[in-house]
Amino acid sequence: MRNALISGIGHHVPDRVVTNFDLEKMMDTSNEWILERTGIQMRRWVSEGDTLSGLAHSAAIKALEMAGKKPGDIQFIIFASLASDHEFPGGGCFLQEKLGIPGVPAMDIRNACSGFLYGLSVADQFIKTGMYDTILLIGAEIQSTSLDLTTRGRDVSVIFGDGAGAAVIIPTDNKEKGVLTTHLHADGRFANKLWADAPSVNDNPRISKELVETDRIYPKMEGRFVFKHAVSRFPEVIHEALAAAGYSKDDLDLVIPHQANSRITEAVAHQLRLGMDKMYSNIERYGNTTAASIPIAMSEAVEQGLIKDNSLVCLASFGAGFTWASALIRW
Numbered sequence: 001m002r003n004a005l006i007s008g009i010g011h012h013v014p015d016r017v018v019t020n021f022d023l024e025k026m027m028d029t030s031n032e033w034i035l036e037r038t039g040i041q042m043r044r045w046v047s048e049g050d051t052l053s054g055l056a057h058s059a060a061i062k063a064l065e066m067a068g069k070k071p072g073d074i075q076f077i078i079f080a081s082l083a084s085d086h087e088f089p090g091g092g093c094f095l096q097e098k099l100g101i102p103g104v105p106a107m108d109i110r111n112a113c114s115g116f117l118y119g120l121s122v123a124d125q126f127i128k129t130g131m132y133d134t135i136l137l138i139g140a141e142i143q144s145t146s147l148d149l150t151t152r153g154r155d156v157s158v159i160f161g162d163g164a165g166a167a168v169i170i171p172t173d174n175k176e177k178g179v180l181t182t183h184l185h186a187d188g189r190f191a192n193k194l195w196a197d198a199p200s201v202n203d204n205p206r207i208s209k210e211l212v213e214t215d216r217i218y219p220k221m222e223g224r225f226v227f228k229h230a231v232s233r234f235p236e237v238i239h240e241a242l243a244a245a246g247y248s249k250d251d252l253d254l255v256i257p258h259q260a261n262s263r264i265t266e267a268v269a270h271q272l273r274l275g276m277d278k279m280y281s282n283i284e285r286y287g288n289t290t291a292a293s294i295p296i297a298m299s300e301a302v303e304q305g306l307i308k309d310n311s312l313v314c315l316a317s318f319g320a321g322f323t324w325a326s327a328l329i330r331w
């Protein structure tokens with residue numbers, strides 16, 4: 001059986017920078033509060049004309065370039081996102097149209113912060129079975145247009161950002177390389193601890209006056225409850241991946257956790273007894289970009305030379321559902 005190898009990675013974020021000081025003008029919050037509780041200094045939010053498939057397309061072109069592939073080489077698209085360009089279908093078909101590859105299958109995954117790792121696991125299985133040889137995996141998110149930007153929604157709205165990451169996945173016969181193991185979990189009992197109860201696109205005709213007035217259209221989160229679960233699930237699922245592949249945490253060159261909150265990342269590092277130099281973080285610049293956060297971080301880590309040939313990298317996520325997941329990769 002073949003292993004799945006990430007042969008290209010790329011990311012793209014919108015041009016518009018929104019700082020904590022910008023948010024102070026929209027709601028009752030402060031730079032100090034946001035920085036201290038989350039580590040976020042700024043995030044990128046879309047402007048008029050930006051689309052989810054557009055962000056994903058820019059990231060995909062960079063990943064394809066690095067992999068030395070053309071859009072016509074893609075045999076399968078996996079698109080992880082909570083959002084889409086329209087109410088339906090999902091973003092995969094809109095990206096496929098932009099790439100000009102009609103007929104290529106496009107699958108959408110809605111597992112929030114774990115979406116990219118769920119997608120990576122699916123890609124891994126399709127590569128292993130020999131079904132496909134070139135898969136484009138996307139993690140992309142536009143959160144900013146569905147947030148409550150008044151003081152009422154401040155606990156959620158200051159956290160999220162927009163962006164996209166893409167990976168090109170191909171087979172390798174080298175059993176020491178590529179995706180070594182993936183682990184997926186979910187617990188729907190806690191779905192309503194981090195969710196949007198009702199459709200949240202502003203001009204959606206399915207939204208009733210009552211839904212809007214009761215603010216059920218906005219994302220809601222029981223922050224402390226989410227925090228408590230995140231700091232135990234992250235180390236658990238990282239240990240699970242290490243054990244399955246026969247490695248210890250000391251073998252790791254880098255951990256790329258979903259960029260939820262810098263305090264969560266610090267707590268996870270502490271529990272794993274790993275230095276912060278082994279934990280990649282870019283939350284200060286992008287906020288939490290949900291499904292896009294892991295591929296954006298991995299793309300930056302490659303650009304910065306933190307991931308090199310042969311690096312052992314653990315990807316880990318926790319988020320809405322609740323869902324959590326990990327993947328161990330030999331680059």
Ligand code: ACO
Pocket residue numbers: 028029030033034037038113154155156158159194221222223224226227230258259260261263264288318319320
């Ligand atoms: N600005 C100023 N004050 C705020 C803001 C804000 N943006 N948001 C909340 N507050 C206030 C609250 O109203 C509250 O005021 P009160 O004491 O007068 O009632 C006070 O700050 C404390 O609120 P808490 O919710 O208790 O603050 P906490 O210390 O728990 O921090 C946070 C909130 C950052 C959300 C934290 O719970 C957290 O990090 N949770 C983890 C969840 C997470 O990271 N989610 C990301 C998405 S999920 C994922 O990706 C894993």
